[in-house]
Amino acid sequence: MISQTLISRGKDVDEAIQNGLNILSKTIEEVDIEILDNGKKGILLVGGKDAKVKLTVSEKKDSILTNDSPPTSTDYESLIDEAVVDWSVNDSEEVSVNHDHPLMEPDDHLIVIRDGKVTILEGDQHYATIKPGVGVKLFKNGEQFLTSTIFTEKDELTYELDKETHSMEWNVTFDDDYLSVVCHITPEKVKEYHLVDQEAERFLEIHGSPTETIQNHLEPNALISKLDQLKVVHGINHANIRQACQTLKEERIVIAEGTKPQPGENGKVDFNIDIVSQKGKPKINEDGTVDFRETAYIPSVDQGEVLGTIVEPIPGKPGKTVLGELIPPAKSFPANIKAGKGVEVIDDQIVAAESGKPQIQTRGSLYKIQILPTLTHPGDVNIETGNITFTGDVEVHGNVEEEMKVDAIGNVKIAGRVDHADIKSGNGIYISQNVINSELTAGRSNLLISNLGRILEELSEYIHKIIHAIQQIIRARAFKSSDFDQKGILPLLNILLEKKFKGAKPLMKNYVDKVEENKELLEDEWLTLANYLKEIVQFVSSDTFSEPRDLNNLRDLIEQLRAISHMPPEPNSKIIIPYAMNSKIYCSGDIEVIRNGSYHTEFYSGGSITIKGALIGGEAFAQSNIYIEETGSKSGQATLVSVPFNQEIKIDYAWQDTILQIGNLRRQLHQDYRWVRAIVLDGEIVLN
Amino acid sequence: MKFHIDHQQDLIQISFIGDLDLEATELFEEELIPKVKEVVNIHGVKLDLSEVPFVDSTGVGLLIHFVEELKALETKVKLENVRSEVYELFSLMQVGEILGIEVEQGTVS
Known part of the structure; x- marks a missing residue:
């Protein structure tokens, strides 16, 4: 008789038998059992001794081996010995091996999920183990559990599926200039979990599978009445409002847009003579010497000749805020004509009063025109x-x-x-x-202007801060502005320049000195600013600074000159x-x-x-x-x-x-x- | 505005009562400064501002000028009991830093 023998271990005799049967894939009726060791229970899993049994498959009980060419029993023993697993360390996690044909093992407890229903199939061998996964809360007999838990057919498994809801959010904001209204929309997002069907398993991690639904509950009327409430009357974009009510992603949509003012054109001079050629380069000979006789032709003009025509500025078009207010366009300035030696302005015509070479220099809207002799x-x-x-x-x-x-x-x-x-x-x-x-x-005058421009660069920062500080002081509860009527704001300015804005006074002085040294090279505006700053530096009371608002004029003048200094001549x-x-x-x-x-x-x-x-x-x-x-x-x-x-x-x-x-x-x-x-x-x- | 001088040995306490403003100009220039200059050997002057509710820029200017005169006499000067509103204003103007003296905020305002 050829028999197949296996020595199997377990915590106790029952388990040892069971483990052995699992390996042999036999039922208890098909084997002879010999108990080799009853085992000993340890305390707290320490010091215990395994039970050991010997299972022998008798030939008549074995239906498989009869058809095969019989190997020798020693072969089998060695084969099976190798296959012996030390089951003593097993726990529910390690049993989570999928069976290839789970339903063919009717003796295990199995879990099946169909149509959202969890069923535990009865078995008398392994108990089923269930572990909760994402999107679902599991309850064993009404009590939630978070780790792998053993179930028998008597236990009741209930579950709750998670649902995450991010409710819809929207708001409507203006930009700083009231030139646009933006609707910021975050549509409602609901993430719902449902149970996925799963085949029968002995170990199951039950988790939900998410579906996301996104909905936009915003109604055009809600937006329109919001705009109405905000008093938005101009530039409402209905197509974008509809878009805002339909979008399914987080988005910022411009739902009303004002009209920007259109800049006009500054005044200028249309010259009849070729001023470009004045920029010409002299000819450089092959040997590197320069022939200034070949310098680009500079035209001469005759007495009475019209050099050019002054073109009036074209005003810009005003814009409109979404609130319907007009936004004035940037002011267009007329051409500033400095008619120098030999040049006269008659109506809108610039006329040569002498014969000679015209010299024309421009910087922004400033035109310096003179006729120079050589x-x-x-x-x-x-x-x-x-x-x-x-x-x-x-x-x-x-x-x-x-x-x-x-x-x-x-x-x-x-x-x-x-x-x-x-x-x-x-x-x-x-x-x-x-x-x-x-x-x-x-x-020289250009160099000077660029130097003055650098001073104004710093001074401009100070003047903004000073204006801000004065506004703060005026708002202070203990401040009386009673002396402004008589003394203006210079006393206040003086206190601020003493310490808080210590750096400003030297800059002002520097500017005043530079301008006074080079008076003849500069236009009137530069001198006007120098006079204002001199009043501050020398603390001469006058009407120039009688109220805080007057500092705004100073600031504007500084900004204007600063801008001029940036323009290339x-x-x-x-x-x-x-x-x-x-x-x-x-x-x-x-x-x-x-x-x-x-x-x-x-x-x-x-x-x-x-x-x-x-x-x-x-x-x-x-x-x-x-x-x-x-x-x-x-x-x-x-x-x-x-x-x-x-x-x-x-x-x-x-x-x-x-x-x-x-x-x-x-x-x-x-x-x-x-x-x-x-x-x-x-x-x-x-x-x- | 009025003031009150309390003279104890080499210490003087000057208490101001009323607004420190343009109208106080004469008081400072014609009474206070001459009076303090008369006194010899003063080591310290305390200026009590507990009764000064409002100031204007001229008033601050007068105070600065006055303190500078005192410091020229090698006198230690301290501003005391400055009301919180006035103290706030002095901070905005950096009066303490201009004068390089201590400005003490009053407990009552």
């Missing part, structure tokens, strides 16, 4: 000829020698060399030969030279060195700087980009190149010890670089 100086400028100061253009055919000065309102052209001299020009400076130990200044000044050494060169516009570079020279440009040749030592500051062929030298000359934050520096060959500054970031080069393009990236200077 002074031609045939030889050198030296002690014998004396300095040249001229209201017009100056052309020097020779050199400008030591300690001499040339100062012109218009352009200065020098065919020779400039040595230890001082050249000033209201417009451009063009020099054909070397500039040595000299100072060149072009576009047209045409801007320009300096073109072939080479400079130990010199200082200032220009409100572009600077070009067109041949041999420079040595120990300081450049300051309100525009860009372009240098052919090498910049050796010295410094180059530009408000716009800088391009230089070569910076520094083999021997390591510290050479500084500086531009503001948003600008770039290009250098074809940068020797080490070149220092690049962009905004307030600095980078010194410790080796030579070719084809440098320096910009600021992520707060540091990078070289591409």
